[in-house]
Amino acid sequence: DLAQLIYDLKNVNPEADVSVKLVSEVGVGTVAAGVAKARADHITIAGFDGGTGASPLTSLKHAGSPWEIGLAETQQTLVLNGLRSRIALQVDGGLKTGRDVVIGALLGADEFGFATAPLIAVGCVMMRRCHLNTCTVGVATQDPVLRKRFTGTPEHVVNYFFFVAEEVREILASLGARRLDDIIGASDLLDRDGMIEHWKARGLDFSNIFRKVEAAKEATYWTERQNHPIDDILDRRLIEKAKLALETKVPVAFEAAIKNVDRSAGAMLSGALAKRWGHKGLKDDTIHVTLKGTAGQSFGAFLARGITFDLVGDGNDYVGKGLSGGRIIVRPPENARIVPHQSIIVGNTVLYGAISGECYFNGVAGERFAVRNSGAIAVVEGVGDHGCEYMTGGVVVVLGGTGRNFAAGMSGGVAYVLDEEGDFARRCNMAMVELQPVPEEDDMLEKLHHHGGDLMHKGMVDVSGD
Structure with missing residues (x-):
């Protein structure tokens, strides 16, 4: 890690x-x-x-x-x-x-x-x-x-x-x-x-x-730089293809293949965008990248506002780590023979420390989903244990089951959970949150829009049995 x-x-x-x-x-x-x-x-x-x-x-x-x-x-x-x-x-x-x-x-x-x-x-x-x-x-x-x-x-x-x-x-x-x-x-x-x-x-x-250790060939003090393997990575190619948008703000859209050895995809692209345009970034969807394959660790890490990653495939751990305004979509291929709402599509610790942006997962996430999320909006079809742990802001919509210890240490934000089995209260950590049912006439999209940018002072988990 x-x-x-x-x-x-x-x-x-x-x-x-x-x-x-x-x-x-x-x-x-x-x-x-x-x-x-x-x-x-x-x-x-x-x-x-x-x-x-x-x-x-x-x-x-x-x-x-x-x-x-x-x-x-x-x-x-x-x-x-x-x-x-x-x-x-x-x-x-x-x-x-x-x-x-x-x-x-x-x-x-x-x-x-x-x-x-x-x-x-x-x-x-x-x-x-x-x-x-x-x-x-x-x-x-x-x-x-x-x-x-x-x-x-x-x-x-x-x-x-x-x-x-x-x-x-x-x-x-x-x-x-x-x-x-x-x-x-x-x-x-x-x-x-x-x-x-x-x-x-x-x-x-x-x-x-x-005791003085005698070094055979090594110097006993700092003489050289670390060799970081970042010279020939996927992001270098993404930056080249997005050059027009990075320099002139003109929207671009393109496709690229991704493999599980392509770690931290989007981090260097986001750094290049932030270096030019700051944290404010660009307009939503200015750089739209459709990726096909299995993403490595930290897919979409620190993704900046203006970048959309549409992954047709699946992701490993730390998807959307430190998400900073970008948009991430992960969905299975159309010809996949899996049932999305019953299948894992992203790994553990997704959205760790996210501050803003949006995530949409057509499938189930692993454990510790949205840990320390402070402002991002996420929709997922199920999560493992410890979902929304230490969350301080943002909105999470879980259209499926959750693991145990949901909302542990959650001090802000809103989570909507579809509780079809009627046992969510038993799996939710009630130390810092309160449960409220969602009225049938309530417009969830309106609530998402209302709460999305607010930092709530107390965690709230809305539960729907419908």
């Missing part, structure tokens, strides 16, 4: 670096190796000692381990597996001085994240009220009265980092190094005797933190 998400994001914006943040803990090196193999461009190892003022005290005190432990394990694991040179490794979590930077570099970090210290440089006094809008020094508040108390300037932060950089230069000079790259991963330069001999360290073994 993470590899697919990284692939989705790289498609929608090929110029952007994809970063994955990992908590410093035992075993984080193995996870980091998997993230590197999943082709992330950047990994951040986050230590336990940082954290925003909005973090719960239990998280600040009891979550994660020191960044030194997680960073050392990650560096050693990546080098051992020949993965270190192709990924940028960052560390954060309470870094304050140039000495911290140099220690981070010696343990393997290419980059360093600072947050708390620069905030203090501009006036933060650590009241830990960031989430309450009551920051007494005007840093983290929208209250105009409190904001007048803010006395920080950009020069305060610049001056702080000048001194950090100067301290780094002084320590590098004392080590006989000219560049930071020269000491990345050189853990043998760390002075450990004083710590090991200290009475507080008796009985503790820190040898693995200081």
Whole structure:
């Protein structure tokens, strides 16, 4: 799933670096190796000692381990597996001085994240009220009265980092190094005797933190870019065929074949459209693509307004992930010998995080349909377990059966469910929704139009037995 998400994001914006943040803990090196193999461009190892003022005290005190432990394990694991040179490794979590930077570099970090210290440089006094809008020094508040108390300037932060950089230069000079790259991963330069001999360290073994892994051919720091397999994909051809619409807004329509190896179809096309025309996109149906075959993962991911994907075939998981105004139609071929309302046509986690747009599925969807949907409209002929989970807006019409735990965590939007068996109430999670029957004289199309763009404050599931 993470590899697919990284692939989705790289498609929608090929110029952007994809970063994955990992908590410093035992075993984080193995996870980091998997993230590197999943082709992330950047990994951040986050230590336990940082954290925003909005973090719960239990998280600040009891979550994660020191960044030194997680960073050392990650560096050693990546080098051992020949993965270190192709990924940028960052560390954060309470870094304050140039000495911290140099220690981070010696343990393997290419980059360093600072947050708390620069905030203090501009006036933060650590009241830990960031989430309450009551920051007494005007840093983290929208209250105009409190904001007048803010006395920080950009020069305060610049001056702080000048001194950090100067301290780094002084320590590098004392080590006989000219560049930071020269000491990345050189853990043998760390002075450990004083710590090991200290009475507080008796009985503790820190040898693995200081261990330096010898790389056969690999560099011990970031030297090359990840190889993302996005040069020859379906979207490149779709963009070429839609070039007229992307540049001049003239409507175009065309057909294309699609196979299950064509993942994230539509993501790069949507990125190209958004880069030119922004989130507003184009008029509906400006780019109409009829696709035939079986779509791979994340079909129609982040599909932008103005694009219509009409898939004659079926789709895998994550259809319409992050849907952003586009229209998706999935239907079986006319000569298919299946019964649509009894057959799966799209996989699990369809419409995950959709914000706007429309989806029409001539068949049944898998589990977790419309999870975190916040504004899209969808029509489907049946869903599996956990439908409309965490939904906050939009409209879902289920013209068939549902699995268990429907509407769990649903805090907004409307779902219409055809309850022919009369047992939907038993399968619906009633913790945050209320059930209402649909009156016979009610015009469902009018309700769809009325509710479609609204963000409801409470989830509502309409049930029809007709």
